Amino acid sequence: MRLYNTMGREIQEFKPINEKEVGLYCCGPTVYNYAHIGNLRTYVFEDLLRRTLEYAGYNVNHVMNITDVGHLTGDADDGEDKMEKSARETGKTPADIASFFTDAFFKDIDRLNITRPKTACAATKHIGNMIGLIKRLEAKGFTYIEGGNVYFDTSKFENYGEMALLDRQKLKAGARIAVDGNKKNPADFVLWFTNSKFENHIMQWESPWGRGYPGWHVECSAMSMKYLGDSFDIHCGGIDHIPIHHTNEIAQSEAASGKKWVNYWIHGEFLLMDKQKMAKSAGNFFTLQTLIDEGYDPLDYRYFCLGGHYRSQLIFNFESLDAARNARSNLALKVADLKAEAEPAPKAKLDVRAAAILKKFNAGLLNDLNAPKALAELWQLMKDKEISAGDKLGTVLEMDRVLGLKLEEVEASSAELTDEEYAVVKEREQARSDKDWAKADELRGKLLEMGIEIKDTAEGTECKKRGNL
RNA sequence: GGCGCCGUACCCAAGUGGUAAGGGAGAGGUCUGCAAAACCUUCAUGCAGCGGUUCGAAUCCGCUCGGCGCCUCCA
CATH class of the missing domain: 1.20.120.1910 (Cysteine-tRNA ligase, C-terminal anti-codon recognition domain)
Known part of the structure; x- marks a missing residue:
């Protein structure tokens, strides 16, 4: 099996660490809102990957995180936590929000016939693992504390940005967001916050650095290493995660373990709406439910996704x-x-x-x-x-x-008609022999609604069951 | 300013050196009371444009035009 590895930017022959086992980690949803069909495209691609691996004979240990803490609304580190914001706006607790949208997410992927991951792990259930990871990094000298937050010092990690080719990019610090004055290097990122700028921040945990909450890259490293080990085969996600999220995950994971963390990085491309990427922030998105309300079957969308290559x-x-x-x-x-x-x-x-x-x-x-x-x-x-x-x-x-x-x-078109269906067919045949074409056509329409397709031939009328199509 | 990517028929979309997959839509036909479905036929001498390399290019190189994404929310 050949796969395009973002690390190295080339198609490579896939060789798992263990002969018949594949460790697969897929970045999951942040459960503060419904997934849109652009998000879901990525899960369809990951499902195709998993099914192909299984078809090829591998036993796939598929792990996905459920992010119920830690992503921010704003572009900078001072943005409000999305979970908290959603909770505040609806008057519910973050746990209620997370629970509701986690259920909605699984309902969506079930409807798309996406195989559920073997392990779906919630970030809030693994705060201890995250603290453990940060402590490992601290012990090895990869962190510093400034302004109450624990930062990862990217200058200490030699290959920082290798996958994203960041060393070749003359990144413009502050091109889009205000520079965090606490950082020694622009690329440094927070591992643990103790200084929430929002009073009444509900989701806080005790830690060696004070009461606070984890930075938003830590969970994937901590949980993937817990369930798949310090080194595993494949890590997937959307293409947008290459420069920041996955770059930072690699840095903190490999800095902590001293080992190569992931062998194959596979990223799915975006779904575009009128040539623009579909995004909640742009307001140009549809949910799966929207498509269903428009009369589509979720599998129509699955088929649509399969019609394009995942890297396009x-x-x-x-x-x-x-x-x-x-x-x-x-x-x-x-x-x-x-x-x-x-x-x-x-x-x-x-x-x-x-x-x-x-x-x-x-x-x-x-x-x-x-x-x-x-x-x-x-x-x-x-x-x-x-x-x-x-x-x-x-x-x-x-x-x-x-x-x-x-x-x-799919039901065989030869399936037997019910008595009720048969009665309508007989009624139509009577109408036809009476040459009451209007009535015959009306009954044909009625049968079609019942899932029965009619074909009139010289030998008589044939019926096909189209019930569940 | 830097980095990554793309431009294939009416629409979507494979193909990345050997002479344009597939689906949908459209058109014509068979069948039928008329239809629907099915089946048959048809649908890019052409792959944004212009040069170059090559026996041969949609595929490689250069330039031009157009579009997309990223540079700490993002699938």
Whole structure:
């Protein structure tokens, strides 16, 4: 399997630390608001990665953090905590907010058929681990205290910014935000705050440096190391995390352990709205629920995401989403008809043509998760005139183990009609023989709403069950 | 100011040296009382533009034009 590693900026052959085990850490949501579909694109990509690894035979230990503390509203270190702000505005406690939006997040990823991580860890449950990490860093001399906060001294970490190529960038300190006068170096970042500028800051914990709360990079290092060890295979996230969040995580993790922390860094690109990135701050975002309210199935969005490569920006608009919906619907219709015709052939007994297409499908995914290529192979399969229904069905269901489009659940179009449905069909046939076309057409529409598709032929009327499509 | 990336048909989008995947939409046809679905046919001598390298370039190099992201909120 080949994957593009942001560390080194090249496609590399994937070799896990342990032969059959993969440690996978994915940056999770900050649970102060709903995820938007741009956020969700990244989780779809990570799910594709996980499923591909599992399909390739690896046992994946998938860990994701739930950030319920520590991210700030403002661009600088003096911004208000998002959790606290949301709590204050709604009159709820931060814990209530976190609980509510954590549930909403899992509901979204469930609806997208994204496999839940084996471990989903909340930051507030791991404050002790974070303090432990900061103490390790302090003992090794990587920290300093200024203005009541504990800072990481980036000048002490030799390869700081290596992945983000920061040494090649002449960063303009203060280009966007005010410089924190407490910092010795512009890139230094806070490990522990004791000086909240907001009175009544609810989320505070005791620490060796005083009562306060952790900086927002610490949790990922502390929790990933707890669940996956000082060194593990893959760390994923959005591309925006490369220069700051992941750069700082690498620095503090490797400074603490003295070991290489992560072997493969894989980052997903943004979803664009009208050529601009989708962002809550820009106000140009949709939630999954918005799409559902517009009449789309969450899997339509999943299919849409699979239509673009994870390392390319993907342009979202409703015309494209319609295209994805139509494509997925057409696929499901074909699968329903295949199920009516034959039993799926087992993978080991596929004929050579089907096996060859499946091989190309796999090759696409194993080559840096080329899902668009894999989908193209899927359509080659569906269009093939020589492959039998059983072989097609067996192959496409095999493909869907990675694609996750729930084709297994598609009902065969031959499913028996209920008495009620049958009665309407008979009623329409009567209308047709009476040449009462208006009534026949009306009943055809009614049947379609009931999920029954009608086809009038010279031999009579045929029905197809389209109930769950 | 610096860094990273992109520009492929009406829309989305693969392909990154060997002669343009796939989906959707559109058009024509078969079938039908009319439809829908299905099936068949069709849909870029062309990959922003201009040069260059090469037997050969959408793919490599240069320039120009246009767009996106980042430089401590961000998936």
